[in-house]
Amino acid sequence: MGVFDLALQNLLSPMVLFFVLGFGAAFARSDLTVPQSVAKLLAMYLLLSIGFRGGAEVAHHGLTAQLLTTIAAGIALSFFMPFIAFAILRAVTKLSVVDAAAVAAHYGSISAVTFAAVTGALTLLGTPYEGYLVAVAAAMETPAIFAALAIARRAGRGDSEGDAKPPGEFLREVALNGSIVILLGAFVIGALTGARGMTLLKPFIVDLFPGFLCLFLLDMGLVAGRGLEAGRRYLSAPVIGFALVMPLIGAALAAVLAKVIGLSPGGTAVFMTLAASASYIAVPAAMRLALPDANPTIALTLSLGVTFPFNLVIGIPLYISLASQIAR
Amino acid sequence: MGVFDLALQNLLSPMVLFFVLGFGAAFARSDLTVPQSVAKLLAMYLLLSIGFRGGAEVAHHGLTAQLLTTIAAGIALSFFMPFIAFAILRAVTKLSVVDAAAVAAHYGSISAVTFAAVTGALTLLGTPYEGYLVAVAAAMETPAIFAALAIARRAGRGDSEGDAKPPGEFLREVALNGSIVILLGAFVIGALTGARGMTLLKPFIVDLFPGFLCLFLLDMGLVAGRGLEAGRRYLSAPVIGFALVMPLIGAALAAVLAKVIGLSPGGTAVFMTLAASASYIAVPAAMRLALPDANPTIALTLSLGVTFPFNLVIGIPLYISLASQIAR
Amino acid sequence: MGVFDLALQNLLSPMVLFFVLGFGAAFARSDLTVPQSVAKLLAMYLLLSIGFRGGAEVAHHGLTAQLLTTIAAGIALSFFMPFIAFAILRAVTKLSVVDAAAVAAHYGSISAVTFAAVTGALTLLGTPYEGYLVAVAAAMETPAIFAALAIARRAGRGDSEGDAKPPGEFLREVALNGSIVILLGAFVIGALTGARGMTLLKPFIVDLFPGFLCLFLLDMGLVAGRGLEAGRRYLSAPVIGFALVMPLIGAALAAVLAKVIGLSPGGTAVFMTLAASASYIAVPAAMRLALPDANPTIALTLSLGVTFPFNLVIGIPLYISLASQIAR
Amino acid sequence: MQTFPKKRIEIIIEQPVVKRVLARLDAADVTGYSVIPVVAGRGHEGSWTAQGEIGDAGQMMAIICIADAAKLDAVLETVFAVVTRQIGFVSVSDVAVVRTERF
Amino acid sequence: MQTFPKKRIEIIIEQPVVKRVLARLDAADVTGYSVIPVVAGRGHEGSWTAQGEIGDAGQMMAIICIADAAKLDAVLETVFAVVTRQIGFVSVSDVAVVRTERF
Amino acid sequence: MQTFPKKRIEIIIEQPVVKRVLARLDAADVTGYSVIPVVAGRGHEGSWTAQGEIGDAGQMMAIICIADAAKLDAVLETVFAVVTRQIGFVSVSDVAVVRTERF
Numbered sequence A, B, C: 001m002g003v004f005d006l007a008l009q010n011l012l013s014p015m016v017l018f019f020v021l022g023f024g025a026a027f028a029r030s031d032l033t034v035p036q037s038v039a040k041l042l043a044m045y046l047l048l049s050i051g052f053r054g055g056a057e058v059a060h061h062g063l064t065a066q067l068l069t070t071i072a073a074g075i076a077l078s079f080f081m082p083f084i085a086f087a088i089l090r091a092v093t094k095l096s097v098v099d100a101a102a103v104a105a106h107y108g109s110i111s112a113v114t115f116a117a118v119t120g121a122l123t124l125l126g127t128p129y130e131g132y133l134v135a136v137a138a139a140m141e142t143p144a145i146f147a148a149l150a151i152a153r154r155a156g157r158g159d160s161e162g163d164a165k166p167p168g169e170f171l172r173e174v175a176l177n178g179s180i181v182i183l184l185g186a187f188v189i190g191a192l193t194g195a196r197g198m199t200l201l202k203p204f205i206v207d208l209f210p211g212f213l214c215l216f217l218l219d220m221g222l223v224a225g226r227g228l229e230a231g232r233r234y235l236s237a238p239v240i241g242f243a244l245v246m247p248l249i250g251a252a253l254a255a256v257l258a259k260v261i262g263l264s265p266g267g268t269a270v271f272m273t274l275a276a277s278a279s280y281i282a283v284p285a286a287m288r289l290a291l292p293d294a295n296p297t298i299a300l301t302l303s304l305g306v307t308f309p310f311n312l313v314i315g316i317p318l319y320i321s322l323a324s325q326i327a328r
Numbered sequence D, E, F: 001m002q003t004f005p006k007k008r009i010e011i012i013i014e015q016p017v018v019k020r021v022l023a024r025l026d027a028a029d030v031t032g033y034s035v036i037p038v039v040a041g042r043g044h045e046g047s048w049t050a051q052g053e054i055g056d057a058g059q060m061m062a063i064i065c066i067a068d069a070a071k072l073d074a075v076l077e078t079v080f081a082v083v084t085r086q087i088g089f090v091s092v093s094d095v096a097v098v099r100t101e102r103f
């Protein structure tokens, strides 16, 4: 299927349309809202579902040596992308060192919902992908945070409590954040229980996935639309340009690595999407702890208001299409 | 099936029984409660489900000229029923002008949950209905609000902020309230994605519908029971009489229009139910903005405590039975 | 299947693994949390599901004379187990009279989630059980509360408001607590609507059960782990010993009664599990009203932090295995 | 704008007895009250959080009641009779309101 | 630690008009406000609870605004113009803050 | 009824650092605190709402701590050391309590 057909089919998928609905409702200032606890339930469900299915797939196909290589590649990407992002931001935008470092951390890390969206699109297309990429996704969440801290420290900015706080405590908080625990935990449980567990949980974990994803993307549309509204004043042209180009850079780097590792077309698309996506759960919270002087609105507006919609609507079909050519 | 059998079968459906359970629990002052955010999730799910299914049905059968006629008929009903309701209320009850206008607005508008209940009952009976009635339902939500404002203004009562507030702002708030956005949005998405979207979302949107409806009606029973308790002091015989007769008047008017338009038996039953139902989400909020002097407890007690149970238990089987004779 | 195989299979079920995940996350002090309203939704779902399925099973197989005998046996167990528990606690631990009475009430009553877990395990094994045990579970919730009050009163301790509060009011509050209402209500609705209702609700009530149970047990793991942390200082060896031995005593008593009554192997396992389980919803709230001087942390730490995990991981496979030998 | 002095009574109390406290406020003839959720806390018995909880027993709630100073003593006495044996406490502060006749 | 006196304005108001009240606070140039949920209550019209409710019409919210005493009158006047016709009320108390320039 | 003067410290602070603030309150030896959710607000950085949010980074929480005046300065100092670099602020008011030994 050509990239154009893919893009169109993607655009007309219920998932993307529900996102567009939420986005539009936010702009029209509708009072539609999803309660916070419902949004958290949906997020938890998506993580549990993609984690478990990845694990069950691994139980079925076994782990290959590729797993370790891909995890290493993912960690490397997550750690080095912030340096690229920081360099670009400092070169083309007026962001301060701390703000640029914080934004860079978001783009080195990943977005689990974008991950869920690309797996949804691949399932629709019937394209398989390596189940262990769930573990890769989990591994890519945090290295970017430490890269950003290194960048900020080099520039003389650091943790809000200086040496008063043991760094191990911060490491633990970051490494054990809820989304990593549930994603990796469900992955391990999926791997341990395999086909037996899958039979039991399929109606919940597989059959409901598209519906829950739609509801969640409706919420993401609302939140992204409102966030864009709230952070409008930070959206200069260079900053927007960064938020559109950085995903492409990440995807390109991931494509090269995927080719070297020998990932399948589906796996290549997922890996590209992970690199292209920007965090908006784990990293924002970590930045408030580690770089409190960074303005949280800037990073969130870019990651959630610009990059997420871009990946969802344009990026994902693009990456899938490119991946099918790269990985053949 | 005779009206009596229908009524009995309706009464013994799990949905109605769960409503009765909630109603009974509220009267027995059990501490059973459904968290507010869960209730909102359930309401959102129901709107999304009936919206999407209506749209998918339209994608399948196509839009007919009837759509526009039925929407026009629905708008007319929603706008003119409040005048009838107001006249009755002023003639037989002691409600003030403002209170009567506010109550009238509730009865001109519609209840999405009652809509969900009648479609649930029709699905159980295997009776099809026009999918575009979802759009009709959305169109019927707000005209009644403006009718009530016209009534109140004629009597010299109006918006709480007088000319300080641009009327366009209020119009936008009312027209873009969350339930309309999700109902119409899901309808359009269902129409755009058709059978493809339906296959994808069926386990969520169709298979879970009865279960979610049961849970929601349990909550509605609790809320209606408690509301009836709280508003007891407003329930004089004439006022209760109004809340039982007005749905029948609405249903009768709708039946005539449905016959003229040529709706199917199922469609006629749905249209009658819409007219017979009274709002308890969109209109109460709008009345607080536009007619703040109206006592909100009165309208809510009638709509949720009297008319909703009446429609659920007696009205719906009655309308279905009548519709099958009218529309043959 | 031998008890060891059963235990292993149980340990490797997704449900138990999700509990372990939550427990581990709590100990590692992960910030993973389930919103309170989501936890309440899951609890409500489980009660509704086991209630309805029990009722539908009764509609299918009919009620036998055993029902009344088993309810009577359950009430007797619930009322007399607290006296045993109290005697043990006073003999081997340093708990005060009031604290020991409150703990005893928890162990006489039952845990609906443990009930859900044993039915889940039996379903996995394909072992049927008497549907009316749902009603037995509901009947066993409260007698223990009155036993504890009798014990405390004998020792001169009582209600916080003395004679100022009519005892009927407290009785009503306890008998109509939300979990009993939903469990019994769904049971009756299941019995009334039978196969018809089951067909309608199966995708919700049956197919989603394992998934919802996993999510709920993840939450229970988190709450139990945190509770254990919070109540650590109360966990002396004798107190822990009590929390491990008391379930076995309850299960043994229930096994004898089940044999006399002639329950099926599945029913015997369920009845043993009920007796072995300890309350952590209904009884804690009742104790705050009736024995406010009792320290709530002690009972909750034991019931949720020690006995629940013990039953889930070790108890249930043990009871199932024993029951299959006793009831043959 | 002219304002009038009133008392703001804040009762932080465990959920299971909220109903009883409210009944006592009703009996003490206050003009109203508002209940605000508490989601976590620490006291002499250690810390707690409402997150993930399905029961209400361990949760605290905050009850706010604006009342006239003349009623303060009666309210405190009846409320304190419950609160004293339960988990919770009462605090009172001075506030000013616009419509004195409302409280 | 040195502190500075400010006013704490607490507006308890029905949900449907919260947006309007906030717009007026914006217009009155306060430095900020925080909205806290109210989950149950009682007033002249009887008691209510947010439990199980799907609409927002019957629910109250609490708006907290710390402001300088110099602004108090202007804030009260503009807010009270909305509150007076709706369900709700305003109360004001004295507080001390550390960073006076923040408010 | 006899009451005793205490201080009511209200800390409105972004969620990610709540744990750190509470740890400092623990270290300052207060007898307890209660955490109340804030669901929306506006400050220098514009307005926010918790609705639909899955992360906690943008959300504020309110921490209430009743403490003896003697401890006020120590509490303010340690808390302010965190708050000053984060999003949030501290305000203090006078309250009266019934059981003075409790705080």
Ligand SMILES: Nc1ncnc2c1ncn2[C@@H]1O[C@H](COP(=O)(O)O)[C@@H](O)[C@H]1O
Binding pocket: D012, D038, D040, D041, D042, D043, D044, D045, D046, D047, D048, D060, D087, D088, F030, F031, F032, F033, F034, F035, F064, F065, F066, F067, F103
């Ligand atoms: N000094 C305090 N300030 C604010 N809240 C408190 C204070 N002390 C106790 N609390 C609240 O009251 C609950 C019970 O406290 P306690 O009775 O000391 O165990 C705590 O968990 C807190 O939520």
Ligand SMILES: Nc1ncnc2c1ncn2[C@@H]1O[C@H](COP(=O)(O)O)[C@@H](O)[C@H]1O
Binding pocket: D030, D031, D032, D033, D034, D035, D064, D065, D066, D067, D103, E012, E038, E040, E041, E042, E043, E044, E045, E046, E047, E048, E060, E087, E088, E089
């Ligand atoms: N004296 C009061 N103290 C605290 N909250 C109050 C008071 N009076 C009323 N309220 C709140 O405001 C709502 C409306 O009150 P009313 O306008 O009297 O019906 C009540 O439901 C309470 O939530």
Ligand SMILES: Nc1ncnc2c1ncn2[C@@H]1O[C@H](COP(=O)(O)O)[C@@H](O)[C@H]1O
Binding pocket: E030, E031, E032, E033, E034, E035, E064, E065, E066, E067, E103, F012, F038, F040, F041, F042, F043, F044, F045, F046, F047, F048, F060, F087, F088
């Ligand atoms: N004057 C104020 N009164 C009450 N809450 C405030 C005030 N200023 C700020 N806030 C709260 O603190 C948050 C952060 O404010 P700021 O640091 O000014 O961006 C806001 O979003 C509000 O929730």
Ligand code: NA
Binding pocket: A106, A107, A108, A109, A110, A111, A250, A274, A275, A276, A277, A278, A279
């Ligand atoms: Na990335």
Ligand code: NA
Binding pocket: B106, B107, B108, B109, B110, B111, B250, B274, B275, B276, B277, B278, B279
């Ligand atoms: Na109507």
Ligand code: NA
Binding pocket: C106, C107, C108, C109, C110, C111, C250, C274, C275, C276, C277, C278, C279
């Ligand atoms: Na037991």
